[in-house]
Amino acid sequence: METPIKNIPLNDIHVALSGKMVPFAGYNMPVRYSSDNEEHLCVRNGVGVFDVSHMGEFFVEGPQALALIQKVTSNDASKLVIGQAQYSCFPNEKGGIVDDLIVYKFEEEKYMLVVNASNIDKDWAWINQHNTMGAKLRNASDEFCLFAVQGPKAIEAVQSLTPVNLSEVKFYHFTVGEFAGVQDVIISGTGYTGAGGFEIYMKNADAEKVWNAIFEAGKDFDIKPIGLGARDTLRMEMGYCLYGNDITDETSPIEAGLGWITKFTKDFINSEALKKQREEGVSRKLVGFIMQERGIPRGHYPIVDAEGNDIGEVTSGTQSPSMGVGIGLGYVKTEFSKPGTAIYIQVRNKNLKAQVEKLPLFNR
DSSP states (O other): OOOOOOOOOOOOHHHHHHHHEEETTTEEEEEEOOHHHHHHHHHHHOOOOETTTTTTEEEEEEEEEHHHHHOOSSSSSGOOOBBBEEEEEOOOOOOEEEEEEEEEEEEEEEEEEEOOOOGGGHHHHHHHHHHTTOOOOEOOOTTEEEEEESSSTHHHHHGGGOSSSSSSSOOBBEEEEEEEEEEEEEEEESSSSSEEEEEEEEEEEEEHHHHHHHHTGGGGGGGGGOOOOHHHHHHHHHTTOBBTTTTTTOOOOOTTTEEEEEOOTSSOOHHHHHHHHHEEESSSEEEEEEESSSSSOOOOOOEEEEOOOEEEEEEEEEEOTSSSSSEEEEEEEEGOOOOOOEEEEEETEEEEEEEEEEEOOOOO
């Protein structure tokens, strides 16, 4: 039996705004309102708002909360201070990744894990399976809405809505305060665009009030609603991984360039095998590349060398709205992973030249 597609709480508002609704990760989501290009540039240069209320939120509490998080995540959560967030992943037992996530520390014994919508059930089962120490778990995914207010004008657009000094909320830090007249809103200096801004979590009942207030306050800054299409092109320009494309149950964090969130100062699921990988090296690596010839790379296109030998595969690709060229991410044999290396993307039976580049692909 197929699971019915869920609506996010503000579904009707997105429909009224002419949002093109498509099924994504089990939810009807707005993919665009105007055009991907226009929405992308709105966020890069001004300010836009994504409704990403499909994301999952798990609370982990009690004296064993940190012990459980340390066991199931790759990063070292013991380094977090209250009010800080940390990017991490759940490694699986066979060298791949169950999901990537953000860990928020609210109190000494209270954390929130924000996970990908498509993996909510899988992640919930995974963390419960490994909760042998008796941490208190609560899946609050259906209770919260999440708006990402992103772009260089984000602070000035919404500062009038909160007594919190937004310019003092550092990157990957957060605070809980009043926002748009609503109490206990989580205001986080995180995002998936590389354009600056905030992610704002509130209870479903307050979502419409907060959404309307954001658009009222941002009117003078030409604030716009932004869909998943532009979210994808923005994150690709930054080289941010998308679960299901660039990282999966089959890709290791070491291969994916996520060694920086894989800390061997503690034991975690499959840490021995991953440590061995780090020491001995891996046979393939995730790289970012920029097309040197006209052509748009897409997921699953083959990557070849100058002689046409298969060396890898594109995992994400697009025409970059900011740069006006084709860009992408993909796995290649390690010897082809150095920035400056020439590689070729097979686009409709033609081998088009590209160059491996250091991330982010887009630099202001």
